[in-house]
Amino acid sequence: MNPGTETQTLPVPHSTIRPADHDRKAPSLQVEGLTVRFNGTEALKDVSFALPAGQRLAVVGPNGAGKTTLFKVLAGILRQASGEVRIFGHPPGGDTCIAYVPQRSQLDLSFPVTAAEVVMMGRIREIGMLRWPRREDWEVALQALERVGLAEAGPRQIGELSGGQQQRVFLAQALAQEAELILLDEPFTGLDYPSLDSLLRILDELLKAGVTEIVSTHDLNLASEHFAQVLLLNRRFIAFGPPQQVLTQANLVAAYGGHVHRLPEGEGVLIVTDTCCEGDETAA
Amino acid sequence: MSPWLAWLTEPLSYPFMARGLGAALTVGIVCPVLGTYVVLRGMAFFGDALAHIILPGVVIAYLLGLPLVSGALVVGILAALGVGAISRRTDIKEDAAIGVVFAGAFALGIALLSAQRSYAVDLAHILFGNLLGVSGADLLLTIGLGAAVLATVFAFYKEFLVLSFDPVLAVTLRLPVGFLQNLLLILIAVVIVVSIQSVGVALVLAMLITPAAAAYLLTRRLPSMMATAAAIGAGSAVVGLYGSYYLDIASGPAIVLAETAVFVVVFAFRGRVARR
Numbered sequence: 001m002n003p004g005t006e007t008q009t010l011p012v013p014h015s016t017i018r019p020a021d022h023d024r025k026a027p028s029l030q031v032e033g034l035t036v037r038f039n040g041t042e043a044l045k046d047v048s049f050a051l052p053a054g055q056r057l058a059v060v061g062p063n064g065a066g067k068t069t070l071f072k073v074l075a076g077i078l079r080q081a082s083g084e085v086r087i088f089g090h091p092p093g094g095d096t097c098i099a100y101v102p103q104r105s106q107l108d109l110s111f112p113v114t115a116a117e118v119v120m121m122g123r124i125r126e127i128g129m130l131r132w133p134r135r136e137d138w139e140v141a142l143q144a145l146e147r148v149g150l151a152e153a154g155p156r157q158i159g160e161l162s163g164g165q166q167q168r169v170f171l172a173q174a175l176a177q178e179a180e181l182i183l184l185d186e187p188f189t190g191l192d193y194p195s196l197d198s199l200l201r202i203l204d205e206l207l208k209a210g211v212t213e214i215v216s217t218h219d220l221n222l223a224s225e226h227f228a229q230v231l232l233l234n235r236r237f238i239a240f241g242p243p244q245q246v247l248t249q250a251n252l253v254a255a256y257g258g259h260v261h262r263l264p265e266g267e268g269v270l271i272v273t274d275t276c277c278e279g280d281e282t283a284a
Numbered sequence: 285m286s287p288w289l290a291w292l293t294e295p296l297s298y299p300f301m302a303r304g305l306g307a308a309l310t311v312g313i314v315c316p317v318l319g320t321y322v323v324l325r326g327m328a329f330f331g332d333a334l335a336h337i338i339l340p341g342v343v344i345a346y347l348l349g350l351p352l353v354s355g356a357l358v359v360g361i362l363a364a365l366g367v368g369a370i371s372r373r374t375d376i377k378e379d380a381a382i383g384v385v386f387a388g389a390f391a392l393g394i395a396l397l398s399a400q401r402s403y404a405v406d407l408a409h410i411l412f413g414n415l416l417g418v419s420g421a422d423l424l425l426t427i428g429l430g431a432a433v434l435a436t437v438f439a440f441y442k443e444f445l446v447l448s449f450d451p452v453l454a455v456t457l458r459l460p461v462g463f464l465q466n467l468l469l470i471l472i473a474v475v476i477v478v479s480i481q482s483v484g485v486a487l488v489l490a491m492l493i494t495p496a497a498a499a500y501l502l503t504r505r506l507p508s509m510m511a512t513a514a515a516i517g518a519g520s521a522v523v524g525l526y527g528s529y530y531l532d533i534a535s536g537p538a539i540v541l542a543e544t545a546v547f548v549v550v551f552a553f554r555g556r557v558a559r560r
Binding site (some may be wrong): 075076077093098100102108111113114117120121122124129130132173177 | 441442443445448449450452453458503505506508
């Protein structure tokens with residue numbers, strides 16, 4: 001948070017809208033042997049991991065590795081072919097405790113909505129059908145915007161904001177939804193350093209408040225520096241654990257195949273060339 | 285009476301003109317409000333297809349001597365749900381699937397109609413509207429259905445907003461997405477049916493999207509986009525109807541031309557600068 005910005009009480013883990021089977025002591029996420037198929041081909045195979053509540057997980061792997069597919073299964077949008085997913089003890093799609101922030105390119109950002117309205121969208125389930133947002137709902141929305149350092153951005157059209165600000169608006173939406181598990185799909189893509197830094201600081205704060213964060217990224221440096229856990233995928237499970245155990249040469253070769261090169265003179269530095277065109281990414 | 289006032293009141297001294305104006309205003313307000321979603325969700329082709337698919341329903345109701353709106357409403361709602369289903373589960377690309385159904389249904393409607401002696405007149409009315417043939421009962425039905433559509437849009441405002449902006453969020457929030465999608469399709473079918481008498485099958489699309497597209501260029505929030513679109517639609521209805529009276533041109537095309545003129549002016553002044 002910027003100095004001088006007053007910190008508001010976070011509405012997150014105190015939701016009154018959770019169902020009875022929502023077990024806050026269960027791991028926030030437990031995935032066992034997850035396999036997803038599209039038209040007969042496996043998009044993800046045999047993914048297993050468990051993430052305790054309040055931890056931050058980076059999901060890494062080349063383009064097409066199934067990161068978005070995994071998120072869609074967790075969010076209850078896609079159904080798995082086999083395997084089991086438990087979120088606070090219940091299956092996906094059973095609760096609104098998950099917020100899924102898709103890649104920005106998935107949304108029409110010229111849509112005539114303001115930042116405050118985008119945040120309010122996170123609450124409409126709670127407001128209920130056939131009702132309009134009450135004053136308290138707008139207050140929650142504005143508080144959420146304040147939490148992400150965008151108190152002034154409420155009346156602005158979403159497309160007028162910078163990429164980093166938009167990403168923070170969607171985080172505020174997740175806060176307004178009282179999400180306990182936030183899925184962020186490629187939130188760092190295309191952000192300049194200051195935007196990236198402020199996004200990371202907000203993620204740090206949410207983590208402290210007990211929110212579980214799952215973030216897909218292409219940036220292996222970022223994954224190893226800012227995440228306690230890393231899940232490495234390439235259409236199948238490759239590794240899961242702390243970054244230094246997961247981002248090893250053997251695992252990276254398994255994930256990125258021929259795109260990993262060891263620099264002859266570099267002291268164990270690996271160069272990973274991703275299949276996308278965003279440039280090279282390095283991991284120590 | 286001043287000549288200006290006389291100019292304005294003269295057409296309304298004919299009851300059919302007054303009823304026509306009432307119908308045109310209703311359609312001019314309701315279509316653009318719903319058309320806002322059609323424009324934002326990129327459903328223009330779907331709307332046009334639906335208008336044509338409804339034709340056999342209109343013709344069958346006409347041949348059976350039933351109120352046109354009832355036949356069209358039944359077919360329109362079935363077609364909206366059918367096309368929605370086709371576009372969700374098929375291996376053919378969505379626009380091709382809709383195109384097949386749309387052209388086939390339209391051909392069926394024309395074929396049925398062509399067996400009638402009054403074919404040419406009927407065809408013209410169905411394709412381009414017959415605003416001056418609006419009866420008192422038609423007008424009441426138009427206003428009633430229009431009010432019902434507006435009330436539904438108002439009631440489900442925030443749900444339709446999320447569904448249009450971020451359908452994935454609608455799923456993760458566990459909104460009844462299927463119900464909402466079908467409801468929106470049914471509303472589009474209803475306004476198309478209601479508009480057929482005013483502007484006809486061939487021009488309904490303009491009522492749905494032209495004012496909404498102009499409003500999109502002028503506004504940054506959905507409520508103001510809806511209000512602006514409705515104002516453009518209502519203004520065009522009035523201008524078009526008077527234009528039709530004094531220039532002696534068909535009323536449906538006159539209204540659509542007025543809307544198109546507004547769009548062109550807005551585009552010329554706003555379209556040159558990047559919107560955002």
